[in-house]
Amino acid sequence: MPHQREQGERMAVQAEDFTVRPEVLLLEELLDEVRVGRLRVPRFQRPYVWRPDQMLDLYDSIERGFPIGSILVWETSLPLPSLDQVAGIEVPPAPEGTVAYLLDGHQRLSTLFGTLLRRPEPPGSGPDRHWWIYRTLGAPDQREVRFQHWGKNAPPANLLPMQAVLRTMDFLAHARRIARDASTADDTDALVDEAEQVAQRIKAYKVPVVRLQGGDLAHAVEAFSRVNSGGRQISPDQMVSALTYRAESDETLTDRIAAIRESIADSGFGDIVAEPVFQTIVAITGEDDVQGARWTALADRVGNTLDRTVAQAEIALHRAVRFLRYEVGVPVAWLVPYPQQIMLLAVFFHHRPDPEGAQSRELARWFWSTSWATTFVGGNGFQLRRTLHQIRAFATGRTELSLQGQYAQPLPERFDTEDGRVRAFLLWELGHFGQRYGLDGEPIELVELLARSGSAAYRRVVTGVREASAIANRIVLPTPPGTSVRDALLDLPPKRLRSVAVSHAIPPAALARLLADDRDGFIRERTATLVGLEQEFIQETGAELAWESGRENGA
Known part of the structure; x- marks a missing residue:
């Protein structure tokens, strides 16, 4: 029994040379690890993409004591290039020895680090204004989200800047402003008391941290896919990006996918989602299952040829986009009925860069037919693999395209462009x-x-x-x-x-x-x-x- 209690207290799970150890840290302690460089953001992490409303919701959850999910970090002595800035704030280089790398929680941690630790500066128009978040003091309806962004001019005195919450001198300076400002002077005591309560809730907020210790990058990525705090698995493109990351390269697979999407958007077609770009890369490697491949094995197989494969995929995707725009008549990306169609067209043009007129007409007919039918409805993996085989065979002249057994769907009753x-x-x-x-x-x-x-x-x-x-x-x-x-x-x-x-x-x-x-x-x-x-x-x-x-x- 003592041994079992000790295991329960440690809450550690040992698998070969890989340990999973949960713990709980005060929010301020967690941010301090980032500030001094002990907790790093690896370069293969996707960029910061949170919207302003997501940032505000995070603060609202913290103040109300709601859980915001755990933070997943990997502690290792293996060298792993990491960012020298978090939320636009410079952080010191990684110390020697064991370093903790952030695997899950980048958006949440960057939001908190960028808003709580950014030094006070006059708000206004500029690239950093979205980091300025304020808590409205004296709001009559306590049920609504009381946090807001402010980036126009000097904010009213009843807006408590999050940059002042962790710094005693900045907090006292704001309290003095509340007392001096004509609009808040009569309610100084109540507003300052409320500000102190807000600051205390944020300082006392505890964050679950799951530390993965030892193992290699493949172990860490596998753990990420299983122990994701948001209840979702790591996306395949993130997983392969992490597994194929090389220290000598300045760009990750995620970076390259983003660059391809930007180049397509710049062509006038607009933004396409990352999924068909990643699936095109996977399909060009010869993989049949572009939705559920064994990603670790795939990453090992394409390691040294990834640069060439990505370059081939970019060329094929641009040819597919030109076909959609000028042969089919799709003016903008968001009107493509199914993202799988972009991937399959790119695979065709990878194998047949310059199709004959009859083949192009048949491909256009295929596009329209699959747009009306149920071919890609519901993410049927078997149907997608079958169609991928057909497209490859059609591109190499081994067979004709066939839609036998497919039915046109009726026009839906509601206007829903997600359909x-x-x-x-x-x-x-x-x-x-x-x-x-x-x-x-x-x-x-x-x-x-x-x-x-x-x-x-x-x-x-x-x-x-x-x-x-x-x-x-x-x-x-x-x-x-x-x-x-x-x-x-x-x-x-x-x-x-x-x-x-x-x-x-x-x-x-x-x-x-x-x-x-x-x-x-x-x-x-x-x-x-x-x-x-x-x-x-x-x-x-x-x-x-x-x-x-x-x-x-x-x-």
Whole structure:
């Protein structure tokens, strides 16, 4: 029993030469490890990406005593290049001997380090203003998030800067400001008391830390994938990035994926997610399972050839993007129905950089067919491997593309651009009806608007009816601030109204309903027209694509 109690107190789990040891640290103690250079952020970590609202939510959770998850660190004597700045603040070099490297918790720890330890400076416009977070003192509703960013000019005296919480002199200086400021002088005692309570809650907050001791990088990454504090596993691209990291290289795989995404965005196509870029790299190595490969074995296999593989993937991805833009008519990245299509097209162009016209036309038909069908719905790993085999065989001339057994999905009832089938409809509608005209009768710069505003470019025509969320109730038509699409259309002179409406695929019957204020009738008439036209296009283009029995008229 004593031996068991000792094990329980140590809370240590031994596996070969790798130990997992949990402990609890005060927040201030944890940040101090970063400040003196004992706790490092390895270079293979993804960059800081948190949004302002995530930063505020973190502080709100801490003040309320809610858990924010554990921090995962790896203690090792192996040399591992790390960042010399955390949240834009310089940190000392790593000490000799055993060093702790942050594996999970980068976003949380950087948020706290950057806001609590940054030296006070006048807030204003600048690259560091998002690190300035304040706690509102004297807020009437204690249930709401009471933290906010401030980066305009001098903040009001009732905003407690987080930079003052851990520094006694800075805290006292702010307390004196509360007493001197005319807007807060009458409530000095109450506001200072509240500020002291906030500071105490932050200082006394305890963070669980899981220390992985010994082992090698593969052990650490495997532990990261199993002991992730957020309840999610490390993403495959992060895992392979860590496992293929080389000290002599200035860039990690994550850095290279980010660079490829930036180069594609710079081409005018917009931002694509990291997943198809990573999967393209994996597929070019010859791997069949781009979703669930044995990542450690893959990293070992591609180690010395990774640079060449990444360069090949970048070239193939740019060819795939050019094909999407100029052969298929996809104007911006967010309208691609399924990210797997980008990867599969890149694999094709890797094997066949300059396809013949007939092959390009067949590839375009494949794109449309898989956009309507269920090929990539639900992340079916078997279907993706099967399609990858087909694409490789088609690119090398060993077989034709076939979609036998696939069915076109009906048009969903709701406008939801997270749905690939909805994006497929929007693509068809953009290409089928061509140029749109604005309220002034001039052409709308459609690609620029879609790239800038994303799905928000699609505005509701009518409101106040049950079917207002229908796809047919959306068009791309900018209006003056505060003016609805319906009101803006009905204010147009009749001749211009007809020409604008036609350019936005509003048929005469639907326009008549709109003029009569029959909102349900407008949606019904436009839906019937659009569904009918899209079905005709599907039947012409998807020669082997059949409509699922009993669902031909779904809308």
